[in-house]
Structures are given as C-alpha cells and as structure tokens.
Amino acid sequence: MSESILLLGATSAVARALAHRLAKVGHYLLLAGRDPIELERDAANLRLRHRATVSVCYFEALDFASHPAFFAECLAHCPNGLYGAIACHGVQVEQAAAISNLSEARRMMDANYTSIVSIFHLAADHMEKRGVGFLCALSSVAGDRGRQSNYVYGATKAALNTFLDGLRNRLAPKGVHVLTVKPGFVDTRLTWGLPGLFLVAQPERVAEDIHRALGRQRDVLYSPWFWRPLMGVIRAIPERFFKKFRL
Ligand SMILES: NC(=O)c1ccc[n+]([C@@H]2O[C@H](COP(=O)([O-])OP(=O)(O)OC[C@H]3O[C@@H](n4cnc5c(N)ncnc54)[C@H](OP(=O)(O)O)[C@@H]3O)[C@@H](O)[C@H]2O)c1
Incomplete structure (x- = not known):
C-alpha cells in the first residue's frame, strides 16, 4: 500500500510519531508546516529510516488567502491524487x-477550527471526485463539555467536532472516510508546564491508536480508549450539578 498522505502541522509531536508509522508501511508523505528547517530535518530522517518518499510544503494555517495555492502545490506533489489528510x-x-x-481567542479559533474548514473543504472536493480517501483531524476531549478552566479552547474543538460530523455525513456515501480524534492529555509542547494534568499519554500511543482507527475506518476515536467512558460520565452529569463544580 503506497498512498499520498498530507500531514498538516507536521512538526507536532503526534504528527511526528504518526509520520514514522505511515512511512514504515510505505506511504508517500507530504509534511506541511511553518518551520521549513524542522520539516526538512524530519523528512531526511524519514527517508533514511524508512526509505520513504517525503516532500515538504510551507503551511501557515492563519493565512487563509494562501490555502488554495498551498493545496494546489500539495496536489502537484501527488500525480495519483491525494489519498488522505x-x-x-x-x-x-x-x-x-x-x-x-x-x-487571542480568535487566533485559537482560526488555528483550531477555521483553518481546518478551509483546507478540508478543498481536500473534500478533491476526494469526493475521486470517490476514495480519508480526512482526519485532532480534536480533543475538551470539546465534549465546557469547563471553566478551558472553555474557549474547548469551544474551538466542539466546533471542529460538529464540522467533522457533518463532513462525514456528506462524504460517507462518496466513499471518503472522516475520522475525529479526541485525545486526552498528551505529553507535548502544547501541554508543557500546564497545571492539573492527569492520565497523560505519550504521542506515540496516540499515533498508534490513530493509525489503527484509520485502518478500521472508525468515526470517532478517543485516545487512550479510557477517555470514552470517562467523558461519557462527564457528559451525563446534569447541568444543574455540573455548573457548581470547579473544573
Ligand atoms: N497535547 C495535548 O494534551 C492534546 C490533547 C488533545 C488534543 N490535542 C490536539 O492535538 C493537536 C496537536 O497538538 P500537540 O499536542 O501535538 O502540540 P504541538 O506539539 O505543540 O503541535 C502543534 C502543532 O501545530 C502547529 N501550528 C500551530 N499554529 C500553527 C499555524 N498558525 N500554522 C501552522 N501550524 C501551526 C505547530 O507548528 P510549529 O512547530 O510551527 O509551532 C505544531 O506543529 C492540536 O490540535 C491539539 O489541540 C493535544
């Protein structure tokens, strides 16, 4: 199996772990991000360790005007079409x-939600025409219920979840798979120094779960798995009690 897969935010800890898994099984990778030196270093490493075919593209999520040209550049790297993003x-x-x-709130909404709407609609149109492929995005358990300590971040992920639900509904009959990933706490730059973290997973564990979920065409993945029942309980708490908790 050798399909073309685009990784947006390829310098993220989870993306890096995922790139190794995907390169190992023979996929062609497009690493997209805003740090060309880091991306080239990662690409060289993947070529060396897995004999992978890897390209690098500059991607700034907040520069919406650049997205059509960026996506066209990605397609130019994939003569057989883009299979996954x-x-x-x-x-x-x-x-x-x-x-x-x-x-700052808008910057977070644009990075975590609006930019994915922009790129995924370009990719969805491409995949819909081909009748094959997948779209996958890292959301978060934080999007399952608003808490006073992080509800602005959580709302960006809740918006993303609903967007992905709708996109799945649109693309499933066309043969395109959409996977929503909801990690709990993961040991990455994003959480470095944050207080109150518990049950922290390693990025490799989340990457392994994502790779398996893509293979099984799952719709929504909680990673690690125990966040699914945990969030089920948290979501079931009636609002009249939940609003009194200091979470
Ligand atoms: N860590 C957690 O506990 C956790 C839990 C649930 C969900 N998540 C989600 O998982 C995803 C990956 O996060 P991570 O934990 O792996 O964090 P990370 O290592 O800090 O990765 C974040 C990535 O986003 C990129 N990025 C940020 N702003 C960007 C922009 N404007 N344009 C292009 N790229 C941009 C960063 O690029 P640079 O290298 O250029 O900064 C980096 O590649 C995020 O969506 C996060 O919300 C994380």
Whole structure:
C-alpha cells in the first residue's frame, strides 16, 4: 500500500510519531508546516529510516488567502491524487489570555477550527471526485463539555467536532472516510508546564491508536480508549450539578 498522505502541522509531536508509522508501511508523505528547517530535518530522517518518499510544503494555517495555492502545490506533489489528510496543527492559548484578549481567542479559533474548514473543504472536493480517501483531524476531549478552566479552547474543538460530523455525513456515501480524534492529555509542547494534568499519554500511543482507527475506518476515536467512558460520565452529569463544580 503506497498512498499520498498530507500531514498538516507536521512538526507536532503526534504528527511526528504518526509520520514514522505511515512511512514504515510505505506511504508517500507530504509534511506541511511553518518551520521549513524542522520539516526538512524530519523528512531526511524519514527517508533514511524508512526509505520513504517525503516532500515538504510551507503551511501557515492563519493565512487563509494562501490555502488554495498551498493545496494546489500539495496536489502537484501527488500525480495519483491525494489519498488522505491529517490535521495535527493547533494551539492552546491560556484561558486567562483567551478571556481578556479577543484577538487571542480568535487566533485559537482560526488555528483550531477555521483553518481546518478551509483546507478540508478543498481536500473534500478533491476526494469526493475521486470517490476514495480519508480526512482526519485532532480534536480533543475538551470539546465534549465546557469547563471553566478551558472553555474557549474547548469551544474551538466542539466546533471542529460538529464540522467533522457533518463532513462525514456528506462524504460517507462518496466513499471518503472522516475520522475525529479526541485525545486526552498528551505529553507535548502544547501541554508543557500546564497545571492539573492527569492520565497523560505519550504521542506515540496516540499515533498508534490513530493509525489503527484509520485502518478500521472508525468515526470517532478517543485516545487512550479510557477517555470514552470517562467523558461519557462527564457528559451525563446534569447541568444543574455540573455548573457548581470547579473544573
Ligand atoms: N497535547 C495535548 O494534551 C492534546 C490533547 C488533545 C488534543 N490535542 C490536539 O492535538 C493537536 C496537536 O497538538 P500537540 O499536542 O501535538 O502540540 P504541538 O506539539 O505543540 O503541535 C502543534 C502543532 O501545530 C502547529 N501550528 C500551530 N499554529 C500553527 C499555524 N498558525 N500554522 C501552522 N501550524 C501551526 C505547530 O507548528 P510549529 O512547530 O510551527 O509551532 C505544531 O506543529 C492540536 O490540535 C491539539 O489541540 C493535544
């Protein structure tokens, strides 16, 4: 199996772990991000370790005007068409900053949600025509219920979840798979130094779960698995009690 797969936010810890898994089984990878030196270093490593075919593309999620040209460049690297795209980019602005500074809240909404709408619609049209492929995005358990400590970030992920639900509904009859990934806490730059973390997973574990879920054409993945029952309980708590918790 050798399909072309685009990794957006390819310097993210989860994307890096995923790239090794995908390269190992023979996929052609397009690493997209905003740090060309890091991307070239990763590409060289993947070529050396897995004899993989890897290309690098510059991608700035917040530069919406550049997205059509960026996507056209991705397609130019894939003579047989783009098979899959995985959105791993995202930011978590500190809650106090997101509350007090609307431009910070908007930056997070644009990075975590609007940019995925923009790129995935370009990719969806391409895959819909081909009648094959997949779209996958890293959401978060934080999108399952708003909590006072991170509801602005959580809302960006809740918007993403609903978008992906709808996209799945649109693309499933056309043979295109859409996977929503909801990790719990993961040991990456994004969570470095954050207080109150528990049950923290390694990025390799999340990458392994994503790879398996893509193979099994799952719709929604909680990673690690125990976040599914945990979030089921949290979602089931009636709002009249939940609003009194300091979470
Ligand atoms: N870590 C967790 O506990 C956790 C839990 C649930 C969900 N997630 C989600 O998982 C995804 C990956 O996060 P991570 O934990 O692996 O964090 P990470 O290592 O900090 O990766 C974040 C990635 O997003 C990229 N990025 C940020 N803003 C961008 C922009 N404007 N344009 C292009 N790329 C941009 C970063 O690129 P640069 O290298 O250029 O900065 C980096 O590649 C995020 O969507 C995050 O919300 C993480």
